[in-house]
Amino acid sequence: MTKSLPPLGWLRSFEAAARHLSFTMAAEEIGLTQSAISQQVKSLEMRLGVQLFVRHARGLALTDAGRRLLPEVGAPLQALANAMVGMDTRPSRHLLTVAASISVAHWIIAPRLPGFRARFPDVEVRILSAIWPDDFHTTRADVEIRFGSGKQAGPEAQAIRPNGLVAIKAPTLHGPISDLPRIETVGTSSGWQAWSRQVEPLPGPSIYTDTYGMALHLAVHGNGVALVNEWMTRDAIRTGLVDRAHPASIPSQEGYYLSVTTDKPEADAFRALILQ
Incomplete structure (x- = not known):
């Protein structure tokens, strides 16, 4: 195999x-x-x-x-x-291209897309998965949502708030965080070790993933408590998929940044929808 x-x-x-x-x-x-x-x-x-x-x-x-x-x-x-290189050959007329990670597309864009489509029914929306700077350079997207630091995102990018990390879990999961499995997102600067220093001491995590989106997905299905970017959890909390496991939040060195690279009115409308 x-x-x-x-x-x-x-x-x-x-x-x-x-x-x-x-x-x-x-x-x-x-x-x-x-x-x-x-x-x-x-x-x-x-x-x-x-x-x-x-x-x-x-x-x-x-x-x-x-x-x-x-x-x-x-x-x-x-x-x-x-x-x-050279694969993007479609005309741009009545087409809005959005570049974002799969996590952002799943947890942020998808819940808001019906509202956008209702307002702009004649606009085609193309969502491209992008993580690395090279991905964004080659997509030529109208709207970009990047993850990283402000310096890496560039001076024209708008920081998306709130940007802290919050502990979330499925509503069916009960008990203090110390008694529950903890889900860690590797590849980020802040995690459960930082939580232990700033909020309460806890044993180490037992489940590891490499994106906030997957950590949130694992938490939804009752696998444990995940530390996730607060902005990404908003719709999941609002719809009852997850609850806050603790009222505290901790700062994160990384965050999400939004850029609009065109003067299309639908791009500005999409930005407003993402930030609401």
Whole structure:
């Protein structure tokens, strides 16, 4: 049986860090924080069962395993980027293109899309999955919703609030957080360890995922308590899919940022809908 592949994001973080021999420079290229890159590379090392980097005070050095892996990862990533060039050939008339992660599309865009379609029935909406900066560069979207820091999003991007992390769980799940399984989103700078320092000490998480959207989905189905970006939880809480497991929230170094790159009136209307 074919062994399952690690998440593409982990491979992308490794490839950038290996080229630059720096988690910091890889973070600037990709659009994540340095700690997020470091966590994703560590997750990849744990998945593969080998050490890919030797960490020095002044930078990184590839191990033999890392040197073997780099060309095997770099070539397919470049091939994917090349394949996307020139693929967007459809006319832009009466078409609104939105670039966002699958998590944002699932938990934010989908609940609001019927209202937008009712107001603009003649506008076609195309939603493209985008995570990395290269994804946004090649999509030429009218509306972009990025995850990262303000510096990475750019000066024209609007920060989406609220931006803290909140603990959520299914309404059927009862008991204090300390007695329930905890779901961790790896690749972000804040998590249950930060919660333990700032709110209440807790044992470590027992379920791991790599997106807030998946963490929220796991919580909806009663798998435990997830720390999720508060903006992403709004509709799920409003519709009763999840409850707050604790009234506190903790700050996050990363967040979601919205940009409108066109003067189409429907793009401004879509932005207002997303921010409401």
